[in-house]
Amino acid sequence: MKYPFIILLCCVSQVIFGQQKRQSINLAHKASDRASVYIRQQLYEEAIEQLNHAVYFDSTYLSAYQQLGDIYRKLGAYPLAKKNYEKVLKINPDFLPLTYFGLAESEFNTGDYANALQHFTKYVSYPILDAGKKICAKYMLNCEFSLRAIKNPVPFNPLNMGNALNTADDEYFPSVTADGATMIFTRRSGHGENFYTSTKKAGKWTEAKFLNDTINTDFNEGAQCISQDGMYLFFTGCNRPDGLGRCDIYISNREGGGAWSEPFNIGKPVNTEAWESQPSLSANGRTLYFSSNRSGGMGGYDIWKSDIQENGSWSVPVNLGPSINTSYDEQAPFIHPDDQTLYFSSNGWPGLGKKDLFISRVNAQGQWSKPTNLGYPINTFNEENGLSVSRDGKAAYFSADREGTLGKLDIYSFELPESIRPFSVTYVRGIIIDEDTKKPLNAKIQMHDLTSGKFVFDDVCDTDSGGFLATMRVGRSFSLAVSKEGYLLHSENFTLKDENSNEPFNVKIVLQKIEVGRKTTLNNIFFDTNKYDLLPESRIELQEVIAFLTDNPRVGIEIQGYTDDRGSEAVNRILSENRAKAVYNYLVYSGVKPNVLSYRGYGASNPIADNATEEGKRMNRRTQFQITKK
Numbered sequence: 001m002k003y004p005f006i007i008l009l010c011c012v013s014q015v016i017f018g019q020q021k022r023q024s025i026n027l028a029h030k031a032s033d034r035a036s037v038y039i040r041q042q043l044y045e046e047a048i049e050q051l052n053h054a055v056y057f058d059s060t061y062l063s064a065y066q067q068l069g070d071i072y073r074k075l076g077a078y079p080l081a082k083k084n085y086e087k088v089l090k091i092n093p094d095f096l097p098l099t100y101f102g103l104a105e106s107e108f109n110t111g112d113y114a115n116a117l118q119h120f121t122k123y124v125s126y127p128i129l130d131a132g133k134k135i136c137a138k139y140m141l142n143c144e145f146s147l148r149a150i151k152n153p154v155p156f157n158p159l160n161m162g163n164a165l166n167t168a169d170d171e172y173f174p175s176v177t178a179d180g181a182t183m184i185f186t187r188r189s190g191h192g193e194n195f196y197t198s199t200k201k202a203g204k205w206t207e208a209k210f211l212n213d214t215i216n217t218d219f220n221e222g223a224q225c226i227s228q229d230g231m232y233l234f235f236t237g238c239n240r241p242d243g244l245g246r247c248d249i250y251i252s253n254r255e256g257g258g259a260w261s262e263p264f265n266i267g268k269p270v271n272t273e274a275w276e277s278q279p280s281l282s283a284n285g286r287t288l289y290f291s292s293n294r295s296g297g298m299g300g301y302d303i304w305k306s307d308i309q310e311n312g313s314w315s316v317p318v319n320l321g322p323s324i325n326t327s328y329d330e331q332a333p334f335i336h337p338d339d340q341t342l343y344f345s346s347n348g349w350p351g352l353g354k355k356d357l358f359i360s361r362v363n364a365q366g367q368w369s370k371p372t373n374l375g376y377p378i379n380t381f382n383e384e385n386g387l388s389v390s391r392d393g394k395a396a397y398f399s400a401d402r403e404g405t406l407g408k409l410d411i412y413s414f415e416l417p418e419s420i421r422p423f424s425v426t427y428v429r430g431i432i433i434d435e436d437t438k439k440p441l442n443a444k445i446q447m448h449d450l451t452s453g454k455f456v457f458d459d460v461c462d463t464d465s466g467g468f469l470a471t472m473r474v475g476r477s478f479s480l481a482v483s484k485e486g487y488l489l490h491s492e493n494f495t496l497k498d499e500n501s502n503e504p505f506n507v508k509i510v511l512q513k514i515e516v517g518r519k520t521t522l523n524n525i526f527f528d529t530n531k532y533d534l535l536p537e538s539r540i541e542l543q544e545v546i547a548f549l550t551d552n553p554r555v556g557i558e559i560q561g562y563t564d565d566r567g568s569e570a571v572n573r574i575l576s577e578n579r580a581k582a583v584y585n586y587l588v589y590s591g592v593k594p595n596v597l598s599y600r601g602y603g604a605s606n607p608i609a610d611n612a613t614e615e616g617k618r619m620n621r622r623t624q625f626q627i628t629k630k
Contacts, residue, residue, distance in 0.1 A: 028058035111381035154375035172399035229469035299327035341422035393421035440466030532578035556629035564617035577601025
């Protein structure tokens, strides 16, 4: 009886085990069915819970592992997605071609580029749609680029900017004025997105303060830029009552006493029913770069630009084209104060992660160079976004979620590698006062690049202080003209030929009221040595003189030429008179009535500086005009 009993016991055990297995499989399928309902409702946490029940009851349930991998990948939980896809392949390597794609994408987004390349290659070995081949080709290109970039890292030592700026909330999109003294950034908390500001004192940033209730509202404000002189704030406002689309671009300007004005929507044609955001203003204040998904682009989000026109309105935006934009997303443009170097984020150009940071430069013909990836480890498998760069090109600011952050996103700074720096820029800071009263004046300031003739600054100074700040690219020469109704024209010249001459200038400009006998020096009238032919760079200043005479039609002037003390008195007097006559002729040919003009050469008389030095001689070689009638 012993052996028949054992056989009977084994049979009963197998029956019970089979029943338990069928019961477990049934429970697994029921859990999977419930998960499918949650997935359709986009209740992913509940779906994950049910799918985990399913694989608990049936550890070989391939479709449950596949769904777990898909959900985790959708949620950006790539390590968990990888774990579940690997279980699928371990049980059945040929279960589903899409498993290889899901695993490869998860590996790419965790920086496992070698394995990602291997699994993307495996995926395209199956018969798949052309769309799948296209996206895989892009990913494979990214993997190959990333493996090369990791072998050739760029210098990178990011420094957390500390608890004066960073908190347990998210801080991002830092923007800094040209003097490096003021920063405005976005902070996201339980109250939404708002602006905060900090100033640098004695080399340290002060504790960031809520900007104000005029700009910050119950709606979301973010992705801003501040003009180089700190006078204008362009920012993104979303879902506002006066909005044209989901997000629009707004502007506020700093008024007397440092307060910010009520912001206003800059309107069409920049803002549309689409999404316009992330503005960046050129140093001359005349071109606005921004990101938008408006129609007419290359696809996804593109970078566009619009120029301010003579009547103060913005031009129809122009897409930066295929040199910058792709069929994917390009966002967060930052145009450096050199007005030639653009930094932006993209997932369309070859990169290491979701979005990488890139640099492109524009040439004299307005053509943008092919973007260059800023390299590893500046770029990683994470998303890099919102870079800004100091005027001298050495310091870069960005936000990141890194080990040791005070919150999820903190603001960091790092020294930008030389190969990806912009052209160095300096600035002139000045105040304008009345010669008689010594009080500040609200005057118009225009600055030109003397080589290209382009505006680099065109604005009015601060109403209360008479102050202004304008940037200049190192290595070039610039003219500055200050004008105000009822006052003489005033000009300055800044020659920055030395590439290392990036120290800022501080000037005090004294304007004279128009009175007979008063005179002003034209510092941007140029001649070759011992010659009297006007050089092309003189045209800008001559146009300023024409504008002055047009605005003051009753004023008469004498154009006066002077030399230094080298050479004979007779030669110097003839040379100075011919130079004054050249200016006179230019003005007459340009339409100025001859009866308001006269000219005279004074040679080396009446020096304004010591001829014993080269700088003194340069100052004495001058052209000026004197008021002869009012």
